Amino acid sequence: xxxxxxxxxxxxxxxxxxxxxxxxxxxxxxxxxxxxxxxxxxxxxxxxxxxxxxxxxxxxxxxxxxxxxxxxxxxxxxxxxxxxxxxxxxxxxxxxxxxxxxxxxxxxxxxxxxxxxxxxxxxxxxxxxxxxxxxxxxxxxxxxxxxxxxxxxxxxxxxxxxxxxxxxxxxxxxxxxxxxxxxxxxxxxxxxxxxxxxxxxxxxxxxxxxxxxxxxxxxxxxxxxxxxxxxxxxxxxxxxxxxxxxxxxxxxxxxxxxxxxxxxxxxxxxxxxxxxxxxxxxxxxxxxxxxxxxxxxxxxxxxxxxxxxxxxxxxxxxxxxxxxxxxxxxxxxxxxxxxxxxxxxxxxxxxxxxxxxxxxxxxxxxxxxxxxxx
Amino acid sequence: xxxxxxxxxxxxxxxxxxxxxxxxxxxxxxxxxxxxxxxxxxxxxxxxxxxxxxxxxxxxxxxxxxxxxxxxxxxxxxxxxxxxxxxxxxxxxxxxxxxxxxxxxxxxxxxxxxxxxxxxxxxxxxxxxxxxxxxxxxxxxxxxxxxxxxxxxxxxxxxxxxxxxxxxxxxxxxxxxxxxxxxxxxxxxxxxxxxxxxxxxxxxxxxxxxxxxxxxxxxxxxxxxxxxxxxxxxxxxxxxxxxxxxxxxxxxxxxxxxxxxxxxxxxxxxxxxxxxxxxxxxxxxxxxxxxxxxxxxxxxxxxxxxxxxxxxxxxxxxxxxxxxxxxxxxxxxxxxxxxxxxxxxxxxxxxxxxxxxxxxxxxxxxxxxxxxxxxxxxxxxxxxxxxxxxxxxxxxxxxxxxxxxxxxxxxxxxxxxxxxxxxxxxxxxxxxxxxxxxxxxxxxxxx
Numbered sequence: 001x002x003x004x005x006x007x008x009x010x011x012x013x014x015x016x017x018x019x020x021x022x023x024x025x026x027x028x029x030x031x032x033x034x035x036x037x038x039x040x041x042x043x044x045x046x047x048x049x050x051x052x053x054x055x056x057x058x059x060x061x062x063x064x065x066x067x068x069x070x071x072x073x074x075x076x077x078x079x080x081x082x083x084x085x086x087x088x089x090x091x092x093x094x095x096x097x098x099x100x101x102x103x104x105x106x107x108x109x110x111x112x113x114x115x116x117x118x119x120x121x122x123x124x125x126x127x128x129x130x131x132x133x134x135x136x137x138x139x140x141x142x143x144x145x146x147x148x149x150x151x152x153x154x155x156x157x158x159x160x161x162x163x164x165x166x167x168x169x170x171x172x173x174x175x176x177x178x179x180x181x182x183x184x185x186x187x188x189x190x191x192x193x194x195x196x197x198x199x200x201x202x203x204x205x206x207x208x209x210x211x212x213x214x215x216x217x218x219x220x221x222x223x224x225x226x227x228x229x230x231x232x233x234x235x236x237x238x239x240x241x242x243x244x245x246x247x248x249x250x251x252x253x254x255x256x257x258x259x260x261x262x263x264x265x266x267x268x269x270x271x272x273x274x275x276x277x278x279x280x281x282x283x284x285x286x287x288x289x290x291x292x293x294x295x296x297x298x299x300x301x302x303x304x305x306x307x308x309x310x311x312x313x314x315x316x317x318x319x320x321x322x323x324x325x326x327x328x329x330x331x332x333x334x335x336x337x338x339x340x341x342x343x344x345x346x347x348x349x350x351x352x353x354x355x356x357x358x359x360x361x362x363x364x365x366x367x368x369x370x371x372x373x374x
Numbered sequence: 375x376x377x378x379x380x381x382x383x384x385x386x387x388x389x390x391x392x393x394x395x396x397x398x399x400x401x402x403x404x405x406x407x408x409x410x411x412x413x414x415x416x417x418x419x420x421x422x423x424x425x426x427x428x429x430x431x432x433x434x435x436x437x438x439x440x441x442x443x444x445x446x447x448x449x450x451x452x453x454x455x456x457x458x459x460x461x462x463x464x465x466x467x468x469x470x471x472x473x474x475x476x477x478x479x480x481x482x483x484x485x486x487x488x489x490x491x492x493x494x495x496x497x498x499x500x501x502x503x504x505x506x507x508x509x510x511x512x513x514x515x516x517x518x519x520x521x522x523x524x525x526x527x528x529x530x531x532x533x534x535x536x537x538x539x540x541x542x543x544x545x546x547x548x549x550x551x552x553x554x555x556x557x558x559x560x561x562x563x564x565x566x567x568x569x570x571x572x573x574x575x576x577x578x579x580x581x582x583x584x585x586x587x588x589x590x591x592x593x594x595x596x597x598x599x600x601x602x603x604x605x606x607x608x609x610x611x612x613x614x615x616x617x618x619x620x621x622x623x624x625x626x627x628x629x630x631x632x633x634x635x636x637x638x639x640x641x642x643x644x645x646x647x648x649x650x651x652x653x654x655x656x657x658x659x660x661x662x663x664x665x666x667x668x669x670x671x672x673x674x675x676x677x678x679x680x681x682x683x684x685x686x687x688x689x690x691x692x693x694x695x696x697x698x699x700x701x702x703x704x705x706x707x708x709x710x711x712x713x714x715x716x717x718x719x720x721x722x723x724x725x726x727x728x729x730x731x732x733x734x735x736x737x738x739x740x741x742x743x744x745x746x747x748x749x750x751x752x753x754x755x756x757x758x759x760x761x762x763x764x765x766x767x768x769x770x771x772x773x774x775x776x777x778x779x780x781x782x783x784x785x786x787x788x789x790x791x792x793x794x795x796x797x798x799x800x801x802x803x804x805x806x807x808x809x810x811x812x813x814x815x816x817x818x819x820x821x
Contacts, residue, residue: 041653045660052666055673188390191804194746195797196754202772202781202789210781254743261811265735296700304693311662315754329665330758333672341669349660356656363700369707 034360038353042346046121049345050114053338057110062336063130067100104130117342124350126343131335132328141343144328151220152317152324154236156309159244163251164305168298171259172291175267176282178260186256193254198315201246205319208242215241218321243320247313262297266290295366303355310348384813391809397802405616412612420609421766428604432490432591434778436787437599437607449485449564449592456586461573471580479571479588483514488551488564491591494573496530496584503578510574511553514567519553526575526584599787601771602778610766611791617767618749618799621682625748629689630741637695638729641702642721651695658691664754671760678752678762685751694740698733705732735811742807746800753796768792 054060075081075093084092101107120127126141134143174183209217215238216222222235266272272289280288291298312326321327325344332340385391412420420427430453438450454460456477467473498505504525509532511519522540524532534540534549544552547562556565575584598608640651670684705711706729714724755761756769757776775781775788 037653038656041656042660045657048657048661049666052669052673058673187808190808191801194743194750194800194804196747196750198754198757199750199793199796202776202793206781206786206789257808262736293704296704297697300697300700304696311665314664314668315758318758329662330668333665333668336673341665345660345662345665348662352660353656356659363703367704369704 031357031361034357038357042349042353043118043122045349046342046346047114047118050118050121050338050342053333053341053345054110054114059336059338060106060110063104064101064106067104067106068097071096071100117339121342121346124346126346127339129332129340130337132332132337132340135323141339144340145325145343145347148323148325148328151322152309152312152326155240155243155322155324156247156313157306159247160251160305160309163248163255164302167252167255168259171256172263172286174256174260175263175290176286178264183260186253186260189253190257191253193250193252195250196315197243197246197250197313198319200249201243201316201319204242204245218319220323243316243322246316246320262294263290266294269293293367296363299362299366300359303359307348307351307355310344310351381813385809388809388812390805394802394805394807394809397798398806401615401619401799401802404612405619408612409616412609417609417613417766418764421605421613422764425604428600428606429493429495430589431600431604431606432593432595433600433604434602434783434785434788435490435591435593435595435600436785437597437791438594439597440594440787446487447485448487448594449483449489449590451489451590451592451595452481453587453589454479454481455588461586461588472576472578473582475575475577475584477573477575477586479573480568481590482568483554483564484566485564485592487593488554488562489590489592490550492534492550492553493589493591494532494534494571495587495589496526496532496575497587498526498528498530498577498582498584500526500528500577500582501579503582505575505577505582505584507573507575507584510572512570512572513553514565514569515557517557521553598791601774601788607771607788607791610771611768611795613766614768614771614792614795615799617678617762617765618752618796621678621752622745622747622749622799622803625682625685625689625751626741626744628686629692630694630737630744632686632690633692633695634698634730634733634737635725636690637698638702638725638733641699641706642725642729651691652699655691655695658688659693659696661688663688663692664751667751667755668758668760671755671758676755676760676763678765678767681752681755681762685748698736701733701736702729705729738807738811742803742810745803745807749796749799768796 072093075089075096081089081092098107105113117127126145128139129141129144132144133139134147136143136147138144170186174180174186177183205217208215218239220236220239221232222239226232226235267285267290269289272285275285275289276282310325312324312329314326314330316322317324317327318330328340329344331337332344385395408417430451432451435451436448441447441450456463461477461479463478464476465473494509496507504527506523506525508523509521511521513519521534522532522537524530534553537549540549541547541552547555551562554564554569555562571588573586575586577584596606596608598606598611600606636651640648666688667681667684671681674680711724711728714728719728752761752767753769753772756767757773759773759777761767761770761773769792771792772789775785775792778788780786780788
């Protein structure tokens with residue numbers, strides 16, 4: 001009896017093992033394919049950006065024109081050059097232009113340079129900027145980006161993280177108290193958040209800087225820069241007040257409203273009603289029956305929000321003269337400074353690809369209903 | 375039809391929705407009115423025409439209704455011309471064909487400040503002999519000031535403030551101040567009352583005629599004020615309305631509906647369809663949206679329609695499609711979908727009847743909040759100086775104001791007028807949409 005009974009049991013065990021190993025293989029294979037496709041995506045994205053940022057080669061002509069003009073201007077002021085005959089002057093001019101063009105690599109075909117450039121960019125060898133310099137005087141794109149990163153992280157990283165969790169918390173609270181006066185206040189105020197951050201920035205500058213004169217117009221610290229840490233931080237905080245307020249006004253009401261609506265939809269699911277009927281505490285219901293199924297969406301939003309900081313707030317940073325990544329990007333476009341544009345895009349692309357890759361696994365972890373398809 | 379009616383009635387129960395709807399209707403009305411009253415070409419001419427279009431307007435003047443709110447009344451600009459019979463004209467002709475044309479302009483001046491500038495424009499028609507004109511100024515207290523005499527060219531402008539001779543005659547006082555000031559006051563204050571300007575022109579040929587125009591540049595102008603180029607901001611504010619609405623509506627509808635359907639198809643069919651959509655989405659996510667728009671604006675063209683197209687294209691496969699997918703993925707595993715599949719519902723039926731409705735409650739607030747978002751995207755680009763090169767838009771007015779230091783000069787109206795319009799437009803659509811959300815989302819109605 002026992003032996004007979006054991007046989008199918010063992011059989012089942014083997015089957016489970018087989019299933020497990022095939023699942024691992026499937027996940028590994030899935031991950032590899034995913035990595036490959038994401039890499040191709042990044043390459044394609046960077047290629048598109050390189051093409052757009054060069055206008056398919058048109059920027060080269062602009063740069064060539066710049067060189068011609070600056071060389072001609074430079075030589076015209078030189079008395080020794082003016083003493084030469086017309087023919088020799090032209091020769092000198094052409095030679096100078098050729099040297100400058102070679103220095104910028106403009107003498108080689110556009111597509112060849114594009115692919116070299118791509119290769120360098122993909123290996124994060126970002127090269128030198130054409131016009132922009134970091135405050136320390138370096139032309140290295142890496143140095144420029146690393147210099148602009150801390151201000152952006154400080155301002156938008158901290159405020160966005162703080163806002164994100166505050167918004168979730170308030171939204172959850174409101175979804176429990178649907179229809180209360182506080183809920184109504186946020187519902188009423190939600191439309192206010194449709195305006196972008198810079199829009200609030202302009203108003204805040206008008207009110208607090210231009211008219212009341214209690215906060216600085218723009219910048220990151222006072223000039224002269226305070227030399228002790230305490231004064232420096234204080235000045236930094238004073239300069240952060242208005243941009244943070246602008247970011248908050250832009251996001252807080254609408255996000256709270258959206259999250260609250262989202263949670264409300266999920267709290268009206270039958271299984272939530274069931275859990276309530278079972279007599280679970282509202283905290284348990286919230287954690288296990290509302291938050292759990294909404295977790296993929298929450299995590300996606302958080303991840304995309306964090307990556308979004310990288311492309312930053314070009315207009316808000318311009319309005320507040322904040323020396324961050326967004327403004328660097330805008331300045332790079334104004335200067336036709338392709339290496340800086342591409343450098344920032346490459347890093348953005350990599351960050352995004354990694355996040356997207358990880359998100360798939362996070363989904364599977366937090367939501368058992370999501371499966372890796374065969 | 376009946377459900378639409380029912381939903382509409384339901385919608386009107388929300389005061390915020392009614393309010394939003396009224397504003398949207400007003401905005402639509404303004405748009406239609408604007409496009410008929412000031413046709414496109416006329417608007418472009420008025421906005422980009424040059425000094426010949428704007429000469430009647432003062433520079434950087436706030437709107438006329440400022441006087442309602444201030445105790446100190448500022449002079450409002452106006453223009454009068456003999457061609458439109460705003461002057462009292464007498465013509466006496468003698469036997470030789472010479473005639474004397476007297477244009478008398480009468481106007482009331484009840485303000486506490488001096489005008490910016492006073493100017494006369496003559497259009498004379500003559501063969502060989504130039505007409506000769508004499509300008510006389512009659513004040514409310516009965517003084518007569520002989521301003522100047524001159525012979526006229528075919529097109530002649532006379533600006534009081536630039537007449538050095540007259541300034542010397544007035545003992546160095548600024549001419550416009552001299553004309554309007556009260557002679558008995560210690561401080562220069564304008565004398566209130568009815569002024570008359572008499573232009574006596576002698577012509578010496580038979581068919582020779584003269585048209586005159588009096589332009590007073592006050593401190594205030596029209597219902598919207600003017601900018602640094604004397605342009606009437608009213609044109610930009612009016613024309614900004616249809617542009618903003620068209621941009622916002624087209625972009626929001628185009629992106630939301632397309633991305634919803636695409637993501638539903640992807641999730642339902644799975645396989646290579648989903649795969650392809652995912653790849654394009656990821657490729658699109660890698661491209662930073664606003665910087666790409668800025669690049670397109672800087673490098674290619676700033677045309678608003680190109681921007682609209684780029685905005686839609688870049689947003690169809692935007693972050694939203696991933697969020698929709700996350701929801702659809704869960705919904706796809708729901709038992710009711712399996713039930714539908716087992717009774718043999720078609721793919722289209724499942725996608726449009728069972729999958730997409732699940733996302734509508736999420737979609738409606740999104741679509742509606744997207745309209746203002748896109749309106750503001752147009753404004754954002756304009757604020758960066760990448761507005762449409764031809765059309766006047768709200769964003770471009772803000773950009774002009776910022777570039778000319780309006781906030782620091784105290785010219786708040788210049789920033790606030792377009793900003794308030796943007797805000798109102800955004801609010802209206804948002805209010806409407808939030809109510810729509812509750813109407814179209816029966817799950818929310820009961821909660």
